[in-house]
Each structure stands twice: as structure tokens, then as C-alpha cells.
Amino acid sequence: MSRIWNFSAGPAALPQAVLERARDEMLDFHGTGMSVMEMSHRGKPFMEVAEKAEADLRKLMGIPDDYAVLFLQGGATGQFSAIPMNLQPGGQPMDYIDTGAWSGKAIKEAQKVGPVNIVASSQAEGYASIPERSTWKLDPNAAYVHYTPNETIGGVEFHEVPDVGDKPLVADMSSTILSRPIDVSKFGVIYAGAQKNIGPAGVTVVIVRKDLLEREKGQVPAVLDWKLQADNDSMYNTPPTFGWYFAGLVFEWLLEQGGxxxxxxxxxxxxxxxxxxxxxxxxxxxxxxxxxxxxxxxxxxxxxxxxxxxxxxxxxxxxxxxxxxxxxxxxxxxxxxxxxxxxxxxxxxxxxxxxxxxxx
Missing domain, CATH: 3.90.1150.10 (Aspartate Aminotransferase, domain 1)
Known part of the structure; x- marks a missing residue:
């Protein structure tokens, strides 16, 4: 076997130790005689996998008890639609900071749901910088403020968590989550596709402050409904079990590396x-x-x-x-x-x- 150095933006490199462990457990997971992909998501063996993965992620990130942790499907792109549907049921404007391709895509999806206020944009500069905070035009009536801490395509990153007052701050952390400590309590919602720092493509992590789950008024499609998913431990429908399991292995590996x-x-x-x-x-x-x-x-x-x-x-x-x-x-x-x-x-x-x- 000859492994190369993989600089892919995603699906991205995975820890070799984790790949080897998944290989060793592939045919017989913990003495069950089957792989984790073949077992019921509601059976005890997988429930233990799911619970440990959440517990390890909470430990790694210091996630407070008043936040729900969801393991969903549809990638971060699916959450581009879920966010306005869950957080803006009353038609308020939504604040978005435009710093590149992915924040741009999030804006387009939000515009399908309601009015979007572009707080600031670096498009005129070719998305090579972060707009100066003094230029931002936050809407005092906005339901939330959305930003992309790291733009994968342009290589642009916020190195400070923006202060947006009392508005819920929503962050697409797909390409920066788990790369360093963050203060989760500064955010209303953190979401991330797995295929950068979490695991294989197929599972999406959503961390949402529990009071925000009450904003949804029963009009969101079930698969995108955070409250419904939280009430069902991310198992309203069959979850991406292998991705969830693999993410759990990565969380364990990160803890072993020193967090x-x-x-x-x-x-x-x-x-x-x-x-x-x-x-x-x-x-x-x-x-x-x-x-x-x-x-x-x-x-x-x-x-x-x-x-x-x-x-x-x-x-x-x-x-x-x-x-x-x-x-x-x-x-x-x-x-x-x-x-x-x-x-x-x-x-x-x-x-x-x-x-x-x-x-x-």
C-alpha cells in the first residue's frame, strides 16, 4: 500500500489511524457479527455509538447543555434552506455577510424564503478580504446574522467571532470546525458538512441553542425541522449511520491527540x-x-x-x-x-x- 499526501478540499483526507480502525471493525462491529452499516439505527449497539459520538463532540467543543446537537443529512447546502425556515417564521429580514462562494450560495437559498439584507460584501475586491466591521449595516429587526467563518474556495477566514449584539449568530463552519477551540456560547447555530474535518461526506452536524428550536411553527418540511429532529434524537428518519459512526471515531482520535x-x-x-x-x-x-x-x-x-x-x-x-x-x-x-x-x-x-x- 502506498498512501499519498491528500490536499483535497473535500471530501478530504481522513486520519489514517481512524481509517485503519474502521477497516478492522468493518465485518464484525464489537462482536455483533455485522458491520455498523448493517445494523438497526435503533438497536442498542448503534444507539451507544450515537450517544458516545455526541458526548465526545460536546467534550471537544465545550458545548453547553442548553444546545442541541443534531446529526443530519443534506450537507451544509441543505442547511442553507433549513436555517431561514427554522429561524425566520415571521417574515423578518435576515442578515448575511457575503465573503465568498459559499456565503453567496447560502444567501441565494435564504432569498427563496424571505427578505435578505446583505450586511457587507467583499465581492468588489474579488473576495480576497473580510469587510471592515465599521462598514457593516446590520438590520435591527433581523431574525439572525449569518456568516461563513472560512471560505473554502477563496481561502478567506474570519479570525475573530463577529459581535452582532443580541441577534443569534449563525455560522457555516464546514471547513473550520474542530480546527481550534471556539466559544460555542457566542453562537445561536453552528453547522458543518462532515467532509472536511469530521468524517466522510454524508452526515451534517448542527449545533443549535435550544430556545431557537421554538421559533419554528410547524411549517418546515420534517427532514429540515430542527425541533422535530431534536425531539427524535436525530432519528426521525434513518440517519446516515456510517457517517455518524465514522465521525465518532474522528472525535475519539482528536481527543487522543490532545483535543x-x-x-x-x-x-x-x-x-x-x-x-x-x-x-x-x-x-x-x-x-x-x-x-x-x-x-x-x-x-x-x-x-x-x-x-x-x-x-x-x-x-x-x-x-x-x-x-x-x-x-x-x-x-x-x-x-x-x-x-x-x-x-x-x-x-x-x-x-x-x-x-x-x-x-x-
């Missing part, structure tokens, strides 16, 4: 190392304002874009996979989530230095 404080140390070191190399090169360039650079997704551009093809071909041959930038922005992108070890970043930097020396 989110330790992951933050590693992740910041990886990002700093890669940005430092790029900044010290005349051959590569990162297009993002330094104060808004992402820890998780590092886009970079070659001085001569005719070398993009050779760069990717040689990188693949060197065991450095999935470095092509998103089709909407081009260039390169290295996604360095929790499961991407520092050794992989070192290997990427070594390759980039060698490629520059040969092609500059």
Missing part, C-alpha cells in the same frame, strides 16, 4: 510554514489579504500560469494530490485540514521549492 487546543497549535504551525514559504518566493503568490488568510485552505498562484499544468502533473507524480484550485478561481489550493500531517506540508514546500528552482 482542539493541540490541533490549533499544529494547524497554525502548518499554515504559517506554508504562507511563509509563499511570501518569501517571487514565483508563488497568495491572493488573500494577510489578515484574512485561512488556516485550512491555502490558495496560491504561479507567476507564469502556463506552468499550472506541469506543476500539477509533477505534483501528482511526487505523491502530492488534489492541488488544483477551484474551477471558479483557478491556480492552486492546498487544503491542510486536521488529518493532513505537518509532514505533508513539509513535502509540499520541498516540492514547490524544487519546482521553482527548475522553472523560475
Amino acid at each position: 482542539l487546543e493541540k490541533m490549533a497549535e499544529i494547524n497554525q504551525r502548518k499554515a504559517d510554514k506554508l504562507y511563509r514559504f509563499i511570501d518569501n518566493s517571487a514565483f508563488y503568490r497568495n491572493p488573500v489579504e494577510p489578515s484574512a488568510r485561512s488556516w485550512m485552505n491555502v490558495p496560491f498562484i504561479l507567476a507564469d500560469d502556463s506552468l499550472d499544468g506541469p506543476f500539477l502533473k509533477e505534483a501528482d507524480a511526487a505523491g502530492l494530490s488534489s492541488l488544483k484550485g477551484h474551477r471558479s478561481v483557478g491556480g492552486m489550493r492546498a487544503s491542510i485540514y486536521n488529518a493532513v500531517p505537518e509532514e505533508a506540508v513539509d513535502a509540499l514546500i520541498e516540492f514547490m521549492a524544487d519546482f521553482e528552482e527548475r522553472h523560475a
Whole structure:
């Protein structure tokens, strides 16, 4: 077996130790004689898996008791619709901060439900920065304020939790969750697709303050109804059992690594190392304002874009996979989530230095 260094933005790299454990448990989960994918989601073995996964996530993130934790389907994209449906039953405006492709998609879905106020946007600057707080125009009547802490495609990240007063703050943390500690109590809702830092695609985590569950007035489709899902322990319908199980293994692995404080140390070191190399090169360039650079997704551009093809071909041959930038922005992108070890970043930097020396 030969494992490569996987810099994919998602579905992304998974911890090898977790993959090996899932492999070992695949045919016979804890003496049941079947895999976790084959058993009833309401049977005792899987109920124990579900309960432990939630307990470990609560421990990792310090989730208070007055928050519900849901394991749902439909990805973060499904939650783009669920959020306005659950939080805005009375027709109030909804505040959205526009910082890139994913916040833009969330805005389009919310506009199908009700009036959206664009609080601030960095579109005119090519989504290469975070709008200055002094320019934000929050609506005092808004039902909530939504933002995307990390834009996977553009590599732009908020490094502070925005202060929005007493309005519920809603955050799409798909590509930054579990990468460092956060104060959950500052948020009304946190949601995240799994396929970056949680596990395989197929399960979506939603963390919602319980008082907000009472906003929904029985008009939301059942599969998107947070209160209904919370009342049924995320099992109103058959949940994505394998994704839930695998997420639980990742939570265990993170606790074994020392928790989110330790992951933050590693992740910041990886990002700093890669940005430092790029900044010290005349051959590569990162297009993002330094104060808004992402820890998780590092886009970079070659001085001569005719070398993009050779760069990717040689990188693949060197065991450095999935470095092509998103089709909407081009260039390169290295996604360095929790499961991407520092050794992989070192290997990427070594390759980039060698490629520059040969092609500059």
C-alpha cells in the first residue's frame, strides 16, 4: 500500500489511524457479527455509538447543555434552506455577510424564503478580504446574522467571532470546525458538512441553542425541522449511520491527540510554514489579504500560469494530490485540514521549492 499526501478540499483526507480502525471493525462491529452499516439505527449497539459520538463532540467543543446537537443529512447546502425556515417564521429580514462562494450560495437559498439584507460584501475586491466591521449595516429587526467563518474556495477566514449584539449568530463552519477551540456560547447555530474535518461526506452536524428550536411553527418540511429532529434524537428518519459512526471515531482520535487546543497549535504551525514559504518566493503568490488568510485552505498562484499544468502533473507524480484550485478561481489550493500531517506540508514546500528552482 502506498498512501499519498491528500490536499483535497473535500471530501478530504481522513486520519489514517481512524481509517485503519474502521477497516478492522468493518465485518464484525464489537462482536455483533455485522458491520455498523448493517445494523438497526435503533438497536442498542448503534444507539451507544450515537450517544458516545455526541458526548465526545460536546467534550471537544465545550458545548453547553442548553444546545442541541443534531446529526443530519443534506450537507451544509441543505442547511442553507433549513436555517431561514427554522429561524425566520415571521417574515423578518435576515442578515448575511457575503465573503465568498459559499456565503453567496447560502444567501441565494435564504432569498427563496424571505427578505435578505446583505450586511457587507467583499465581492468588489474579488473576495480576497473580510469587510471592515465599521462598514457593516446590520438590520435591527433581523431574525439572525449569518456568516461563513472560512471560505473554502477563496481561502478567506474570519479570525475573530463577529459581535452582532443580541441577534443569534449563525455560522457555516464546514471547513473550520474542530480546527481550534471556539466559544460555542457566542453562537445561536453552528453547522458543518462532515467532509472536511469530521468524517466522510454524508452526515451534517448542527449545533443549535435550544430556545431557537421554538421559533419554528410547524411549517418546515420534517427532514429540515430542527425541533422535530431534536425531539427524535436525530432519528426521525434513518440517519446516515456510517457517517455518524465514522465521525465518532474522528472525535475519539482528536481527543487522543490532545483535543482542539493541540490541533490549533499544529494547524497554525502548518499554515504559517506554508504562507511563509509563499511570501518569501517571487514565483508563488497568495491572493488573500494577510489578515484574512485561512488556516485550512491555502490558495496560491504561479507567476507564469502556463506552468499550472506541469506543476500539477509533477505534483501528482511526487505523491502530492488534489492541488488544483477551484474551477471558479483557478491556480492552486492546498487544503491542510486536521488529518493532513505537518509532514505533508513539509513535502509540499520541498516540492514547490524544487519546482521553482527548475522553472523560475
